[in-house]
Amino acid sequence: MALSGLQIFKQLPKTNCKDCGQATCLAFAMALATGKASLDQCPHVSDAAREVLDSASAPPVALVKIGVGDEQVELGNETVLFRHDKRFEHPCAIAIPVCDTMGDAEIVSKVDAINKLVFDRVGQTHRVDMVLVCACSGSPERFVEAVKLVAGRTAYPLILKSEDPATIEKALEVVAAKKPLVYSANAANYQAMAALAKKFEVPLVVQGAGLDELASLVEKVAELGCKQLILDSGTTELGQVLTDQTQIRRQALKKFRPFGYPTIVFASNEDPFQAVIDAGVYIAKYAGIVVIDSVDPADILPLITLRLNIYTDPQKPIAVESKIYEILTPGPDSPVYLTTNFSLTYFCVAGDIEASRVPGYVLPVDTDGVSVLTGWAAGKFTPEKISEMMNTCGIAGKVSHRKVIIPGGVAVLSGKLQEISGWEVLVGPRDSSGIPSFIKQRWNA
Amino acid sequence: MAVAIVKERWTNKVLEMTIGQEPNAVKVGGDSTLPFLHFEGEMPNRPVVALEVWDMEPDNWPAILTEPFKGVLDNPVAWAKKCADYGADMICLRLNSAHPDQMDATPDEVAATVKAVAEAVSLPLIVVGCGVEEKDALILPAAGEAISGQNALLGCATINNYKTITATCMVHGHNIIATSPLDINLAKQLNILINEMNLPLSRIAMDPLVGALGYGVEYAYSIMERARTGALNGDKMLAIPMICFVGQETWKTKEAKTEDNEEWGAQARRALLWEVLTAASFAQAGGSIFILRHPESLKLFNNNIAAMMKQNS
Numbered sequence: 001m002a003l004s005g006l007q008i009f010k011q012l013p014k015t016n017c018k019d020c021g022q023a024t025c026l027a028f029a030m031a032l033a034t035g036k037a038s039l040d041q042c043p044h045v046s047d048a049a050r051e052v053l054d055s056a057s058a059p060p061v062a063l064v065k066i067g068v069g070d071e072q073v074e075l076g077n078e079t080v081l082f083r084h085d086k087r088f089e090h091p092c093a094i095a096i097p098v099c100d101t102m103g104d105a106e107i108v109s110k111v112d113a114i115n116k117l118v119f120d121r122v123g124q125t126h127r128v129d130m131v132l133v134c135a136c137s138g139s140p141e142r143f144v145e146a147v148k149l150v151a152g153r154t155a156y157p158l159i160l161k162s163e164d165p166a167t168i169e170k171a172l173e174v175v176a177a178k179k180p181l182v183y184s185a186n187a188a189n190y191q192a193m194a195a196l197a198k199k200f201e202v203p204l205v206v207q208g209a210g211l212d213e214l215a216s217l218v219e220k221v222a223e224l225g226c227k228q229l230i231l232d233s234g235t236t237e238l239g240q241v242l243t244d245q246t247q248i249r250r251q252a253l254k255k256f257r258p259f260g261y262p263t264i265v266f267a268s269n270e271d272p273f274q275a276v277i278d279a280g281v282y283i284a285k286y287a288g289i290v291v292i293d294s295v296d297p298a299d300i301l302p303l304i305t306l307r308l309n310i311y312t313d314p315q316k317p318i319a320v321e322s323k324i325y326e327i328l329t330p331g332p333d334s335p336v337y338l339t340t341n342f343s344l345t346y347f348c349v350a351g352d353i354e355a356s357r358v359p360g361y362v363l364p365v366d367t368d369g370v371s372v373l374t375g376w377a378a379g380k381f382t383p384e385k386i387s388e389m390m391n392t393c394g395i396a397g398k399v400s401h402r403k404v405i406i407p408g409g410v411a412v413l414s415g416k417l418q419e420i421s422g423w424e425v426l427v428g429p430r431d432s433s434g435i436p437s438f439i440k441q442r443w444n445a
Numbered sequence: 446m447a448v449a450i451v452k453e454r455w456t457n458k459v460l461e462m463t464i465g466q467e468p469n470a471v472k473v474g475g476d477s478t479l480p481f482l483h484f485e486g487e488m489p490n491r492p493v494v495a496l497e498v499w500d501m502e503p504d505n506w507p508a509i510l511t512e513p514f515k516g517v518l519d520n521p522v523a524w525a526k527k528c529a530d531y532g533a534d535m536i537c538l539r540l541n542s543a544h545p546d547q548m549d550a551t552p553d554e555v556a557a558t559v560k561a562v563a564e565a566v567s568l569p570l571i572v573v574g575c576g577v578e579e580k581d582a583l584i585l586p587a588a589g590e591a592i593s594g595q596n597a598l599l600g601c602a603t604i605n606n607y608k609t610i611t612a613t614c615m616v617h618g619h620n621i622i623a624t625s626p627l628d629i630n631l632a633k634q635l636n637i638l639i640n641e642m643n644l645p646l647s648r649i650a651m652d653p654l655v656g657a658l659g660y661g662v663e664y665a666y667s668i669m670e671r672a673r674t675g676a677l678n679g680d681k682m683l684a685i686p687m688i689c690f691v692g693q694e695t696w697k698t699k700e701a702k703t704e705d706n707e708e709w710g711a712q713a714r715r716a717l718l719w720e721v722l723t724a725a726s727f728a729q730a731g732g733s734i735f736i737l738r739h740p741e742s743l744k745l746f747n748n749n750i751a752a753m754m755k756q757n758s
Binding site for chain 1: 446447448450451481482483484505545546576656658659660661662663664666667670671674697698699700707708709710711712714715717718719721722725726729730745746748749752753754755756757
């Protein structure tokens with residue numbers, strides 16, 4: 001459990017020296033408790049106090065880093081069971097396997113396909129995160145060849161999958177600098193695997209058959225000095241995975257340390273459709289890494305979209321860029337719609353314009369990503385701001401008319417907006433779903 | 446090392462709702478834990494799935510969606526039978542023809558369709574209006590009367606039209622869908638208002654106005670999670686089943702409507718997964734009644750539910 005401001009205060013020097021930038025030690029303690037300050041800002045805190053505060057503030061789920069550079073994957077640091085309680089911190093990583101029994105050409109083409117799974121959404125780029133290389137051939141030499149091939153072909157971090165420490169060691173000798181994740185340490189090999197993870201300083205998956213064995217193994221591996229761990233409870237059965245993932249997250253939040261690490265789950269349903277759906281459940285329900293064997297964008301796009309939705313910070317609405325959006329190739333006679341740049345609002349308006357089959361322009365005014373009524377109430381969706389956008393975005397050069405449609409919810413803005421902008425203001429429907437009938441009845445340029 | 450399983454001590458459970466008549470009635474709700482956590486509590490009824498039937502031919506459905514209903518799209522009775530053949534638990538009849546911008550059909554006209562569909566199929570019925578609040582307040586009473594006593598589910602009742610629809614449900618023995626826009630307090634308020642008209646809470650299903658994957662799934666997802674944890678923690682006014690209109694949202698997305706292309710893959714596979722993943726996410730958040738459109742989605746989602754319903758340790 002996190003410490004309260006007063007509990008933190010007791011550990012501070014209580015000199016009110018202001019070196020941290022706060023007026024008093026108590027104010028600093030309160031800022032620490034709410035996460036608005038960091039302990040490093042106090043130059044006088046004693047080592048003993050630092051240790052107490054650090055261990056109390058250690059996240060219930062450890063932060064684990066896989067890979068290096070721009071493509072490094074960070075997992076963990078989670079603090080809640082439900083996204084509405086705060087937010088989910090590090091989006092679940094999606095990993096796609098290749099097998100060393102595949103021919104070189106086949107491996108190359110699959111890795112290229114993985115590299116191509118990049119999608120643009122709400123102005124951001126979304127992609128898969130890792131490639132898992134599986135030692136199915138049984139030949140360490142072949143595995144090393146395959147690992148080399150994959151590592152040379154993708155910048156994504158690798159997962160090296162073999163239960164044989166000798167095979168893993170050969171591969172690590174080649175790619176350890178890229179900090180791959182080793183899969184896995186189990187009851188039979190954990191000493192050797194933990195030694196390798198320590199020697200090469202790479203993260204390690206601990207796999208137990210069930211939660212009980214997993215907890216014992218994690219304790220043993222941690223005692224051997226490995227801290228960068230990922231958990232696998234050993235099941236691929238959908239309902240059991242949900243149970244295990246829920247238990248691991250709940251226990252971690254209660255500071256049961258063996259479960260204080262991110263997890264890995266394999267969506268290995270034989271039916272490729274069901275595998276995607278299973279993966280969706282795992283993304284929603286706490287998995288740190290989901291491994292799914294598909295390079296079909298029709299499979300991966302929905303999963304990446306679900307991940308984006310679930311991991312969106314509920315306290316920070318997603319905004320779209322404030323610019324002219326053209327729906328269905330509009331022309332000089334097409335209607336112009338005003339709305340706010342809250343992504344959900346924008347998507348509703350854009351979708352309903354599409355449904356109306358009358359091409360149009362949408363101008364989402366920058367309201368810091370809040371909705372129409374909230375923006376209006378907060379003074380972010382005002383006639384001044386709206387006409388400023390209309391003047392600067394270049395819409396006047398795109399249409400021959402001077403009419404603009406505003407959301408029905410802010411009909412009250414119409415007079416002032418007309419006055420400032422010089423455009424005729426039409427009051428549209430309160431809800432964007434009314435756009436198709438509105439436009440049929442009311443629009444002529 | 447034996448790990449002590451963490452179980453929440455919930456104090457309340459979701460009310461059970463029965464829709465339709467024996468022997469074809471379906472039951473939903475009754476949950477005493479979060480979805481599919483069989484180690485912790487009871488989930489006596491699996492989520493159920495209705496397929497959508499329109500009382501007029503849809504003009505903006507993509508070909509992959511009209512294909513399975515070829516030849517029946519202009520005939521709600523034949524269409525409903527087709528849905529029964531596809532294995533739907535319920536039929537969701539949508540009275541689009543009553544929309545003033547469509548055919549502006551009269552209450553009598555839509556009531557006749559509702560009656561004909563009810564006579565032709567034995568599955569429980571969900572009857573939803575055209576979405577225009579004033580018009581729905583006129584047509585749903587007529588529809589409810591036409592199938593009086595059949596214990597259907599009528600909607601969608603909003604804060605502006607719930608009174609007439611609630612009265613219809615009282616008089617003719619139906620259940621009601623209470624719709625509110627993505628706000629847990631508004632949802633609760635509407636449940637209370639309907640309940641104050643003496644319709645038992647066990648006859649109300651809550652509709653949080655879900656969005657599709659990529660179009661606001663997260664809002665409804667969190668409202669449903671909050672409603673369900675609230676219900677399990679003792680808030681009786683939230684302890685009712687939730688209904689998710691997944692099909693109508695999915696099939697207007699760009700992802701479901703865009704044809705095969707290299708960047709996004711094959712349309713059919715992408716669109717089906719869009720519908721099923723949207724539904725599967727809401728099932729994890731506590732949805733009990735799902736309205737889908739594609740029969741293949743129905744099958745895939747049912748498989749997912751069956752796997753989730755398996756008891757485990």
